Amino acid sequence: RMNKQNEEAHFESLPNKSRHELFIRQCVDILLKEAVFEGTNRKNRLLNFRNPDELKKLFDFELSVHGSTHDELLGLLRDTITFSVKTGHPYFVNQLFSSLDPYGLVGQWLTDALNPSVYTYEVSPVFTLMEETVLREMRKIVGFKDGKGDGIFCPGGSISNGYGLSCARHKKFPDIKTKGLNSLPRLVLFTSEDAHYSIKKMASFQGVGSDNVYCIKTDRRGKMDILDLEAQIIKSIEEGAVPFMVSATSGTTVLGAFDPLNEIADICEKYGLWMHVDAAWGGGALMSQKYRKLLTGIERADSVTWNPHKLLTAPQQCSAFLLRHEGLLAEAHGLNAAYLFQKDKFYDTKYDTGDKHIQCGRRADVLKFWYMWKAKGTNGLVKHIERVFENAEYFTDLIRNRPGFEMVHPEPECTNICFWYIPKSLRDCKDNDNYKERLHRVAPAMKEKMMKEGTMMVTYQAQKGHPNFFRIVFQNSGLNRSDMEHLVQEFERLGSN
Ligand code: ABU
Numbered sequence: 276r277m278n279k280q281n282e283e284a285h286f287e288s289l290p291n292k293s294r295h296e297l298f299i300r301q302c303v304d305i306l307l308k309e310a311v312f313e314g315t316n317r318k319n320r321l322l323n324f325r326n327p328d329e330l331k332k333l334f335d336f337e338l339s340v341h342g343s344t345h346d347e348l349l350g351l352l353r354d355t356i357t358f359s360v361k362t363g364h365p366y367f368v369n370q371l372f373s374s375l376d377p378y379g380l381v382g383q384w385l386t387d388a389l390n391p392s393v394y395t396y397e398v399s400p401v402f403t404l405m406e407e408t409v410l411r412e413m414r415k416i417v418g419f420k421d422g423k424g425d426g427i428f429c430p431g432g433s434i435s436n437g438y439g440l441s442c443a444r445h446k447k448f449p450d451i452k453t454k455g456l457n458s459l460p461r462l463v464l465f466t467s468e469d470a471h472y473s474i475k476k477m478a479s480f481q482g483v484g485s486d487n488v489y490c491i492k493t494d495r496r497g498k499m500d501i502l503d504l505e506a507q508i509i510k511s512i513e514e515g516a517v518p519f520m521v522s523a524t525s526g527t528t529v530l531g532a533f534d535p536l537n538e539i540a541d542i543c544e545k546y547g548l549w550m551h552v553d554a555a556w557g558g559g560a561l562m563s564q565k566y567r568k569l570l571t572g573i574e575r576a577d578s579v580t581w582n583p584h585k586l587l588t589a590p591q592q593c594s595a596f597l598l599r600h601e602g603l604l605a606e607a608h609g610l611n612a613a614y615l616f617q618k619d620k621f622y623d624t625k626y627d628t629g630d631k632h633i634q635c636g637r638r639a640d641v642l643k644f645w646y647m648w649k650a651k652g653t654n655g656l657v658k659h660i661e662r663v664f665e666n667a668e669y670f671t672d673l674i675r676n677r678p679g680f681e682m683v684h685p686e687p688e689c690t691n692i693c694f695w696y697i698p699k700s701l702r703d704c705k706d707n708d709n710y711k712e713r714l715h716r717v718a719p720a721m722k723e724k725m726m727k728e729g730t731m732m733v734t735y736q737a738q739k740g741h742p743n744f745f746r747i748v749f750q751n752s753g754l755n756r757s758d759m760e761h762l763v764q765e766f767e768r769l770g771s772n
Contacts, residue, residue, distance in 0.1 A: 298345050298349075301349055305349065305352050306356075311375060314364060314375070315363045315364055317758075319361075320728070320729030321361045321367050321729055321731065322726065323358055323729060324726045324729065335354070362375075363375025363751075365753060365754050366731035366761075367731075368731065368749060369733055371555075371585045371750070372584050373748070374750065374751040375590075376588050376589070376590065376647055378643075378646050378647045378649075379589050379590045379644070380590060381646065382590075382642045382647065383642075385646075386638065386642045391639045392638070392639075393406065393428075393637045394635065394636070395629060396623075396627055397620070397627075399639060405639075405641045406427075406428060406641045407626075408645070409595075410427070413581060413597055414597050414599075416561050417561065417573055417574060417597055424598050424600065425598050425602070426596060426597040427596050427632055428593065429594045429632075430638075431582075431592050432471065432473065432580050432594050433477065434594070435581075435594050436471065436553055437480065437481065438578070438604070439551035439598075440477050440481055440520065440551070441607055442549070443464075443519055443551060443577065443578070444481070444519060445606065446577075446603060447519050447549070449606070449607075460515075460516065460517045461516040462483050462516065462517050462518075463511040463517065463518045463519070464519060464520040464521070465489050465507055465518065465548075466489075466523075466553075467491045467493050467527070469497045469524065469738075470553065471527075471553055474553070491503050491504045493739075496686075497527050497530035497684075498533065498535060499524070499534040499535065501535060504539065504542055505542055508548070518546060518548055519548060521542070521548050521550055521551070522551045522553055523539045523551070523553070524553045524557075525553065525554035525570045525573065526557020526560070526586075527556075528556065529746055530683065530738075531689025531690065531691040533569045533570060533689070536571060536575065540572050540575035549578070550575065550576045550577050551577060552573050552579045554570060554573065554579055554580060554581045556582070556585050556586065558570075558579070558580075558585075559585060559587045560586065561573070561581075562587070562660045563660045563661050564657075565661060566664055580595070581597065582594040582595070586663065587750075588647075588751065588752075589643050593641075594640070604631035608633055609630040610630065612630070615627070615630075616630050660752075663749045663751070663752050663754075664690055666756075667690035667691075669756055670747070670762065670763070671687060673760065673763050674694055674763060678702070679696060679697050679702070680694050680697070680763075681697060683741065683744050690750060691746050692747050692749075693744050694744060694747075695717070695742070695744045696745060697717070697770075698717060699771075701714060714743070715737065717743070717770070719735065719743060721766070722734075722735055724769050728769075733746070733748075734746055
């Protein structure tokens with residue numbers, strides 16, 4: 276074994292190529308050992324929480340005029356892993372993404388090794404055809420006839436939803452592209468009060484205005500109220516505005532509710548509105564014959580957001596925007612930049628797909644998902660989905676009547692389960708005036724404890740006038756029944772004092 280001095284001398288004597296090769300190999304060893312294998316081991320903590328001031332002292336964030344040695348860089352790599360949340364850990368059940376899929380990881384690493392930008396066929400021949408294949412298969416699964424239509428990979432579900440808005444508006448008012456907002460009347464779109472905030476955000480960003488997103492009432496389960504939808508459409512017409520789009524949700528962010536798509540499609544047809552479905556979260560259920568009924572009617576949508584990085588556990592990020600209308604994306608967003616999209620190239624330039632996007636440079640998010648799909652086959656993806664739904668059902672059965680647990684809704688539809696944990700000290704106080712206030716403080720206190728101990732991560736929120744409640748999320752099919760039992764017991768342990 277070389278001592279440090281010898282090692283550095285040895286390094287200096289190597290040509291750059293060998294030094295870099297050695298460095299990369301050392302880095303890969305660290306990544307595999309510490310981030311991948313130790314990071315997903317149930318025996319290890321999934322985070323090592325430090326407050327920002329403390330972390331700034333422990334971690335060398337500052338940049339310097341001098342470069343760092345390879346040893347220092349390896350140390351920084353280790354520190355990054357040490358203080359980061361291991362989202363592939365089985366007990367990271369905090370967000371609508373988790374898991375560390377081995378094939379997805381390799382696909383992600385290969386994406387970065389090749390570092391493509393998917394705008395032209397000449398720069399990204401393989402990725403362009405991969406996108407064509409995967410998007411067509413996704414459209415078939417959605418139920419668009421023969422998989423016809425169009426689609427793109429987007430940097431996240433919010434942007435995919437934004438494309439829904441942009442295409443819907445362009446379809447009705449193609450002049451928007453050149454004349455801008457001045458050419459338009461006041462536009463109104465509709466989504467449920469439980470829908471993802473990106474709908475309002477995108478309405479602001481695209482000049483529609485968040486006040487012109489009419490939020491439709493939901494029932495106790497979180498599903499859009501169809502009577503209210505129609506009433507709000509009529510109201511907007513009476514106000515002199517032009518309704519143009521309904522954004523339904525398949526799998527709401529907190530409660531996991533699925534809006535009634537067939538009824539929404541009927542209303543969209545009646546009033547001539549674009550139907551977008553935000554299935555960013557719930558879209559994965561389409562893979563399974565058993566669970567796809569939750570999205571019955573999605574085949575009638577004009578456009579769909581579906582994030583494989585959520586229920587299907589492709590690495591972050593992998594979000595698809597799919598639509599039944601061929602050519603509309605390019606019509607709405609294309610500008611034919613002469614230096615990229617030359618029409619006199621020697622190959623079929625319909626494969627220069629970049630002009631459909633609002634981005635120019637674009638990462639190849641398709642590879643990791645395509646590679647996972649190749650590895651598992653469609654049957655493997657179906658099994659994955661059925662396993663996570665079964666885990667969620669088992670977890671629900673465990674807590675439904677268990678002392679200390681109270682469900683927000685007794686029959687969740689998706690794999691996000693919402694509930695209160697009620698510590699013993701509060702169990703007989705339901706009739707007290709301050710019960711809700713006291714309950715509201717329980718989840719944040721338990722969350723602090725779980726993060727400081729690093730044993731699991733589950734998020735909480737207040738919604739629909741309820742005090743804070745937990746939302747646990749299952750999309751890691753590596754979890755089993757004993758993990759579900761462990762998680763329940765962990766709530767009991769954390770809530771015990
Ligand atoms: N795109 C919304 C995901 C946020 C969450 O995990 O709750």
